[in-house]
Amino acid sequence: MTLTPxxxxxxxxxxxxxxxxxFNVLHLETAEAIVAGAEVAxxxxxxxxxxxxxxxxxxxxxxxxxxLAVARAAVVPVAVHLDHAEDPDLAMAAVDLGFGSIMYDxxxxxxxxxxxxxxxxxxxxxxxxxxxxxxxxxxxxKDGAHAPGVRTDPQEAADFVxxxxxxxxxxAVGSSHAMTERSAELDLELIGRLRDALSVPLVLHGSSGxxxxxxAAAIRAGMTKIxxxxxxxxxxxxxxxxxxxxxxxxxxxxxxLGAGRAAMVSEVSRLLTLFAExxx
Numbered sequence: 496m497t498l499t500p501x502x503x504x505x506x507x508x509x510x511x512x513x514x515x516x517x518f519n520v521l522h523l524e525t526a527e528a529i530v531a532g533a534e535v536a537x538x539x540x541x542x543x544x545x546x547x548x549x550x551x552x553x554x555x556x557x558x559x560x561x562x563l564a565v566a567r568a569a570v571v572p573v574a575v576h577l578d579h580a581e582d583p584d585l586a587m588a589a590v591d592l593g594f595g596s597i598m599y600d601x602x603x604x605x606x607x608x609x610x611x612x613x614x615x616x617x618x619x620x621x622x623x624x625x626x627x628x629x630x631x632x633x634x635x636x637k638d639g640a641h642a643p644g645v646r647t648d649p650q651e652a653a654d655f656v657x658x659x660x661x662x663x664x665x666x667a668v669g670s671s672h673a674m675t676e677r678s679a680e681l682d683l684e685l686i687g688r689l690r691d692a693l694s695v696p697l698v699l700h701g702s703s704g705x706x707x708x709x710x711a712a713a714i715r716a717g718m719t720k721i722x723x724x725x726x727x728x729x730x731x732x733x734x735x736x737x738x739x740x741x742x743x744x745x746x747x748x749x750x751x752l753g754a755g756r757a758a759m760v761s762e763v764s765r766l767l768t769l770f771a772e773x774x775x
Contacts, residue, residue, distance in 0.1 A: 498574070505663060505720065512715075513771050516541065516763070520548060528759035530565055538767045541573070543577075597616070598629070609631070613655075618660070629663075631651065647664075731759050
């Protein structure tokens with residue numbers, strides 16, 4: 496299966512009224528686990544590499560090229576996406592490297608500056624047939640920079656998309672990043688109003704803090720791309736802890752990282768299946 500454009504996966508999910516999972520890569524083992532879970536489910540998935548992940552690996556190419564290679568080897572459709580790039584140069588570098596989509600995150604900027612920078616990044620991406628996600632209305636919790644309780648205004652969102660040419664929009668509807676408990680309450684009525692106001696798919700960030708039933712309701716209300724990171728990281732980390740606790744003499748990191756990788760697979764498959772259920 497060749498690397499799949501993000502546009503194709505988003506268009507299919509939006510048309511069907513279903514969700515598509517976009518799961519964050521931290522290192523090679525997580526990329527492999529996500530693809531393995533997608534193959535178990537027989538469903539497409541989006542692999543996401545964040546700006547923080549790029550910094551951890553010392554640059555875009557090491558983790559970016561590895562993630563693209565894992566995607567190309569998959570037997571289900573897999574797209575590769577740059578997540579939460581606040582640096583426009585990084586976003587454009589991901590375009591050059593072959594990513595199928597990028598998220599330029601200018602939500603920390605004033606509206607006019609966010610529009611101008613997002614539009615510049617989107618124009619560069621369009622010239623290379625790369626899908627662009629943008630953000631308006633700060634999603635809580637990201638590095639302490641986003642105030643909780645902020646909500647995206649539908650009319651402002653419509654104006655923003657028209658001015659920037661973004662292909663998808665991440666909106667603030669009650670979720671927060673990096674939550675370890677699934678207790679966030681989403682504003683389903685707002686999701687519906689945003690869906691009606693916009694001609695592009697909506698993206699739910701901070702989905703790790705949202706329970707299954709609320710995610711399913713959000714998809715029915717109009718969400719398409721469902722981002723998950725912390726929730727899956729928990730499966731990986733718990734398995735690593737258990738492997739080391741069971742064998743204190745273990746020194747081969749492949750053994751405990753392999754345990755973490757294996758632990759993620761079934762949850763990836765379960766989430767993708769949940770997101771892909773058609774709206775009732």
